[in-house]
Amino acid sequence: MELATSGGGFCQACGREHFFAATELARKHARALMAALAAEKRIDFAVEPHRADPRFSTDYLFGEARGQMFGVMVCRDQAGRMRVRRAFSCQYNGEWLVEGWVGPLFDVGEFKELTCNVEARVKQLGMEIGRRETRGEDGQQLRQERKQLSRQLMKDIHGLYRLRNFKGETRLLADAFTGSGGIPTGVGDCCAPKLLHHAAQHNLTPLGIVEFYWGKENRSQTREHGRFYSACQEKCAPILGFLLCGLDKIVEGKI
DSSP: OOOOOEEEEEETTTTEEEEEEOOHHHHHHHHHHHHHHHHHOBSOTTSOGGGOOGGGBGGGGGSTTOOEEEEEEEEEOTTSOEEEEEEESSOBTTBSOOTTSOOOSSOHHHHHHHHHHHHHHHHHHHHHHHHHHHTTOOOHHHHHHHHHHHHHHHHHHHTTOEEEOTTSOEEEHHHHOOSSSSOOTTTTOSHHHHHHHHHHHTTOEEEEEEEEEESSOOTTSOOOTTOEEOOOTTTTHHHHHHHHTTHHHHHTTOO
């Protein structure tokens, strides 16, 4: 049995909740994508089979890394033509950008520049902590430095995210997030936020979005291969309200 797909959340900017719903047309295109994934066994459809990159094989999704979410959005461009966009959650085998797929909510070049040196230092600290503990030395100071570096890096990474809605407004992730507590890792990296941000950037009007899981079931056994799922509450709902703001007016023809 397929699960209904939908999503939404509260928007602080206008004080209202906004939602998107699945459509049968979006499900149809999602099933076509599933069929392509099963037949091609890769996600880099934009290149000829002989030029396929092994990193983009779907074997990756059935191994130790396990599966991940994929999303399909049916939308209308400014000329009234029907368009289809697709996205995968987070990175695919370490890559943020794959031709033919919607990218993340930040500049990948800026991301790599920000994370490269810090991640190398965090890794170095981990090795030093291991050596010192082996020799019975106190590595508390090094552990504290690693913890602070990791926290600051996550804060800096969140600062790269720019969320655009259908009113033409752009906000930082921290300003759009409505959840309680800190921002969880991975917020903004799911399929629905990627697709909505892309649509707002490119003057596309979403008509339906569906998300499905492809690959080996996750460790918590909450995701099964080939099943449709709604947008998650923990990471997506706190930003979907802002991302969807203004879409209802466009659909009604008031913008």
